[in-house]
Amino acid sequence: xxxxxxxxxxxxxxxxxxxxxxxxxxxxxxxxxxxxxxxxxxxxxxxxxxxxxxxxxxxxxxxxxxxxxxxxxxxxxxxxxxxxxxxxxxxxxxxxxxxxxxxxxxxxxxxxxxxxxxxxxxxxxxxxxxxxxxxxxxxxxxxxxxxxxxxxxxxxxxxxxxxxxxxxxxxxxx
Amino acid sequence: xxxxxxxxxxxxxxxxxxxxxxxxxxxxxxxxxxxxxxxxxxxxxxxxxxxxxxxxxxxxxxxxxxxxxxxxxxxxxxxxxxxxxxxxxxxxxxxxxxxxxxxxxxxxxxxxxxxxxxxxxxxxxxxxxxxxxxxxxxxxxxxxxxxxxxxxxxxxxxxxxxxxxxxxxxxxxxxxxxxxxxxxxxxxxxxxxxxxxxxxxxxxxxxxxx
Ligand code: HEM
Ligand code: HEM
Numbered sequence: 001x002x003x004x005x006x007x008x009x010x011x012x013x014x015x016x017x018x019x020x021x022x023x024x025x026x027x028x029x030x031x032x033x034x035x036x037x038x039x040x041x042x043x044x045x046x047x048x049x050x051x052x053x054x055x056x057x058x059x060x061x062x063x064x065x066x067x068x069x070x071x072x073x074x075x076x077x078x079x080x081x082x083x084x085x086x087x088x089x090x091x092x093x094x095x096x097x098x099x100x101x102x103x104x105x106x107x108x109x110x111x112x113x114x115x116x117x118x119x120x121x122x123x124x125x126x127x128x129x130x131x132x133x134x135x136x137x138x139x140x141x142x143x144x145x146x147x148x149x150x151x152x153x154x155x156x157x158x159x160x161x162x163x164x165x166x167x168x169x170x171x172x173x174x
Numbered sequence: 175x176x177x178x179x180x181x182x183x184x185x186x187x188x189x190x191x192x193x194x195x196x197x198x199x200x201x202x203x204x205x206x207x208x209x210x211x212x213x214x215x216x217x218x219x220x221x222x223x224x225x226x227x228x229x230x231x232x233x234x235x236x237x238x239x240x241x242x243x244x245x246x247x248x249x250x251x252x253x254x255x256x257x258x259x260x261x262x263x264x265x266x267x268x269x270x271x272x273x274x275x276x277x278x279x280x281x282x283x284x285x286x287x288x289x290x291x292x293x294x295x296x297x298x299x300x301x302x303x304x305x306x307x308x309x310x311x312x313x314x315x316x317x318x319x320x321x322x323x324x325x326x327x328x329x330x331x332x333x334x335x336x337x338x339x340x341x342x343x344x345x346x347x348x349x350x351x352x353x354x355x356x357x358x359x360x361x362x363x364x365x366x367x368x369x370x371x372x373x374x375x376x377x378x379x380x381x382x383x384x
Contacts, residue, residue: 009194013381016194020202020234027230035304060234064195064241071193071243 005081008074012067019063026056091158099142108135112148113155191378196246199235200379203228203291207353222302229295232288250275253285270371283363287356293349301342 033049040046092113096106111121118136122129136148145151192200206228214221239248257278264271276284368375 013194013198016198019195020198020231023234024227024230027233028226031226031299031304038304061237061241064234064237067193067195068241068243075243 005074005077008070008077012070012074015063015067015070019060019067022056022063023060026053026060029053029056088155088159091155095143095155099139101139101142105135105139105142108132109139109143109151112136112139113152117148193243193246195234195238195242197379197381199231199238201381202231203235206231207291207357211350211354217301222298225295225298225302228291229299232291232295236288245275247275251278251281251284253282254278255282258282265370277367280363280367283356283360287353287360290349290353290356294346294353297342297346297349301346 029049030053033046033053036046036049092110096109101109107125108121111124116124118129118132121127121136122132125132140146140151143151143154145154206224209224210221210228214224238246241247244250258281261271261278275281364375
């Protein structure tokens with residue numbers, strides 16, 4: 001998710017270069033065609049050339065619309081990620097406050113939410129595994145859950161739209 | 175996720191940034207202008223080729239002004255003396271108003287530069303002739319561009335004498351000098367706005383994704 005808008009932006013940039021080159025080619029062919037028309041008048045050869053020019057121009061315009069679509073979806077993606085991050089951070093802050101976690105417990109809980117296990121958290125915090133395990137146990141107790149996945153579930157429940165959940169359930173039933 | 179995406183709040187909107195078309199056309203124009211002003215021989219084949227490419231890039235930017243994302247469109251930065259004056263008052267009173275596109279003063283500059291480029295291109299093409307024009311005078315179509323231009327000029331001088339050419343050259347030169355003046359003002363404006371509003375002004379136009 002985080003990388004998606006970057007990859008969309010890269011695609012848009014690459015397509016922009018292609019379209020710019022197409023535009024240069026199109027202009028050259030238009031001038032060339034205009035010169036030929038002035039010099040020899042309209043004929044079968046120039047009719048074919050005109051068709052090529054029209055195709056090239058259409059390519060430029062369609063390419064431009066595609067670039068716009070890529071730019072807009074990259075921006076939408078970025079906005080969605082930023083928004084989700086903001087919402088998640090706010091929710092974490094609220095819940096941790098509600099459960100009255102100490103700063104050390106909040107730190108451990110955040111790592112647990114990100115999916116780290118006890119050994120990893122201990123390494124990250126430079127603490128003994130026993131300490132971390134005890135802190136996690138207090139976090140679970142304060143949050144009223146029994147496991148790391150249940151802790152994560154407590155947050156996801158708030159983040160997932162109940163309406164969405166309901167439709168998904170009915171779809172699987174059907 | 176789509177529900178969230180459809181209602182982004184202003185607070186979460188990323189910092190202003192130009193899209194790849196605006197960036198690429200800007201820096202291509204800069205390179206073309208510098209190349210033709212400093213490095214290519216006046217009226218040479220290379221000069222004219224770069225000129226044609228410049229024309230195409232400008233046309234692409236103008237097309238983008240019709241169909242691009244909101245901030246790249248002409249409607250986002252209408253040329254308006256009234257707004258420019260209001261912007262000057264903002265500057266004088268130290269007030270900062272966010273503009274999603276060029277600021278009103280910058281907008282006037284953009285249209286001035288585009289018009290000037292248009293005059294340079296039109297007079298240049300009028301002098302150089304169309305690429306295919308001299309073709310039927312010779313059997314070999316694969317002649318290099320520079321010979322083509324020389325042919326075109328010779329033909330022009332033969333037909334109408336050097337007079338029209340001279341007048342076009344005059345227009346070309348005057349328009350080019352005016353362009354230099356506008357570019358100096360433009361860069362001065364960018365420097366000023368960077369001091370007033372921060373590095374974002376230039377960063378937004380530099381290549382790369384942030
Ligand atoms: C923005 C970029 C350009 C710059 C800075 C530029 C600059 C100049 C300058 C300084 C001269 C000498 C003028 C004189 O002494 O009369 C010149 C001549 C010329 N330019 Fe450009 N030019 C540009 C674009 C173009 C374009 C787009 C074309 C045509 C496609 C063009 C075609 C010519 C020709 C044919 C001459 C020869 C004029 C003569 O022999 O009097 N130039 N250019
Ligand atoms: C040959 C010289 C130059 C020309 C002809 C030129 C022309 C232009 C034009 C036409 C625009 C409007 C862009 C658009 O909407 O498509 C623009 C914007 C801009 N240019 Fe240049 N430019 C030149 C040199 C520079 C240089 C050297 C810089 C870097 C310091 C620069 C920085 C910018 C910036 C930051 C903007 C965006 C302004 C804004 O935020 O409103 N330009 N320029």
